[in-house]
Amino acid sequence: MSSRRKFIIRSTQASLGILATKSLQGCNTGIPLSTETNNEIQPLVISTWKHGIEANDAAWKIINAGGKAIDAVEQGVRIPEADPENLSVGYGGLPDRDGNVTLDACIMDADGNCGSVCFLQHIKHPISVARKVMDETPHVILSGEGALQFALSQGFKKENLLTDKAKEAWQKWKVESKYKPIINVENHDTIGLLAIDKQGDLAGACTTSGLAYKMHGRVGDSPIIGAGLYVDNEVGAATATGMGEAVLKTLGSFLVVELMRQGRTPQEACEEAVMRIVKKQQYKDFQIGYLAINKKGEHGSYCIHPWFNYALHKNGENKMYDADSFIKK
Ligand code: SD4
Numbered sequence: 590m591s592s593r594r595k596f597i598i599r600s601t602q603a604s605l606g607i608l609a610t611k612s613l614q615g616c617n618t619g620i621p622l623s624t625e626t627n628n629e630i631q632p633l634v635i636s637t638w639k640h641g642i643e644a645n646d647a648a649w650k651i652i653n654a655g656g657k658a659i660d661a662v663e664q665g666v667r668i669p670e671a672d673p674e675n676l677s678v679g680y681g682g683l684p685d686r687d688g689n690v691t692l693d694a695c696i697m698d699a700d701g702n703c704g705s706v707c708f709l710q711h712i713k714h715p716i717s718v719a720r721k722v723m724d725e726t727p728h729v730i731l732s733g734e735g736a737l738q739f740a741l742s743q744g745f746k747k748e749n750l751l752t753d754k755a756k757e758a759w760q761k762w763k764v765e766s767k768y769k770p771i772i773n774v775e776n777h778d779t780i781g782l783l784a785i786d787k788q789g790d791l792a793g794a795c796t797t798s799g800l801a802y803k804m805h806g807r808v809g810d811s812p813i814i815g816a817g818l819y820v821d822n823e824v825g826a827a828t829a830t831g832m833g834e835a836v837l838k839t840l841g842s843f844l845v846v847e848l849m850r851q852g853r854t855p856q857e858a859c860e861e862a863v864m865r866i867v868k869k870q871q872y873k874d875f876q877i878g879y880l881a882i883n884k885k886g887e888h889g890s891y892c893i894h895p896w897f898n899y900a901l902h903k904n905g906e907n908k909m910y911d912a913d914s915f916i917k918k
Contacts, residue, residue: 630789631886633903634661636782637830637878640669640678641900642907648784649902658784658792659698659720665782666694666716666794673752677778680713681752682798684759686766687805690750693812694719694796699822703729706736707812711747716796718745719812729814733806762802779811781818781828783882791882793820795828809833815843824850825883827858830897832875839865845881855881855889863891863915878912891915 634648635641648665652658670679677683684690694715695705704723706715707730718740722731731739741747751759779797786792795818797811810833811817817833819842820826827845829836836842841862848858859879866877878897882888890899890912897912 630785630787631903632785632787633882633886633888633901634665634782634784634907635880635882635888635899635901635903636665637780637828637880637897637899638778639898639900639909640672640675640778640780641782642909644668644780644782645900645902645907648782649907652784652786655787657788658786658790659696661784661786662782662792662794663696663716663720665784666780666796667714669780670714670716670796673754675778676755676758677798677801678780678796679715679798680748680750681755682750683755683801684751684798685805685807686763686768686802688751688756688759689805690755690798691803691805691807692750692797693799693809693817694794695812695814695818696720696723696792696794697814697818697820697826698723698792699790699820701820701822703814703820705730705812705814706732706740707808708733708806709736709740711737711750712740712745713748713750714745716794718743719794719796730812732808759802766802768802779817779830781811781830781880783820783826783828783880785882785884785886789884791820791822791826791884793818793826793828800833810836810841813837815840817842819843819846821846821850823884825855825881827855827862827879827881829877829879831877831892835866835870835872835875835877838870841866841877841879845879849881849883855883855887856891857889859889859891860913863893867893867915872915880912 644665648661651661673681692715697703704719781795827842878892895918
């Protein structure tokens with residue numbers, strides 16, 4: 590058996606182990622809170638995948654203290670960005686096929702301001718560079734070398750982001766060099782985090798090392814406003830995870846928010862956005878997961894394949910939930 594294949598199997602087993610542990614810890618299924626209605630402001634934090642629990646905690650500290658959603662989302666996603674064990678975000682992210690860790694991130698606030706960096710190397714916290722793009726420049730997106738130069742000019746430190754663990758995984762991949770994204774495993778763990786603060790304002794952040802072993806220079810959906818993330822303070826917010834190309838082709842997060850504007854619930858909007866992909870693309874080969882919230886504090890989630898999960902911090906609890914899926918378990 591090839592070492593790449595062994596790696597995939599090991600990854601799958603590890604992930605199943607995580608899922609088993611999660612269900613023992615009381616991971617909830619379905620979308621129990623998504624149909625509730627409430628006229629009062631419901632502060633909340635919601636984010637993709639299991640690393641969302643710690644990210645939500647950091648974001649919630651700010652929300653709970655009366656802080657702004659935009660600060661909460663930035664601080665929240667910095668937690669997985671700094672975690673060397675996390676193979677898909679920031680420091681420790683799996684590299685492209687040439688061994689370079691290249692990062693994508695974006696952030697958006699309640700006033701429609703946004704900032705983004707893509708194809709950024711050597712900076713541990715791309716989300717904070719994206720925030721600086723938003724706050725300190727007249728632009729929305731900076732990329733590659735220009736984004737790096739900007740980050741350095743803002744006092745960010747140049748670092749080696751390729752950890753031994755990620756390097757080892759890449760070296761195993763190189764034995765076969767087959768580009769085949771594995772659903773829910775290895776390639777899919779972007780963090781997208783959405784928040785409502787006590788003033789009722791929304792914000793979102795999305796950050797990733799992108800698809801593992803991608804072509805050098807590839808940019809996914811995560812740093813593209815409207816694709817990986819969108820926030821409209823009158824309506825709601827959405828974020829995406831999974832195969833970025835499919836989200837880019839449908840401008841998924843913008844679509845979800847626009848569907849909510851037309852009266853869909855967050856759940857209905859996420860389902861429709863997934864259906865747009867399912868109808869036209871080879872959906873069996875990849876995963877897409879959407880998360881959405883509206884102004885009322887209702888949320889929704891939907892994915893193509895089972896096992897996309899998310900963390901929701903609301904009403905004093907921070908818990909994992911499994912999203913409903915187009916393909917059933
Ligand atoms: C990308 N959407 O670069 C990202 C990858 C991802 O969970 O979300 N992984 O295509």
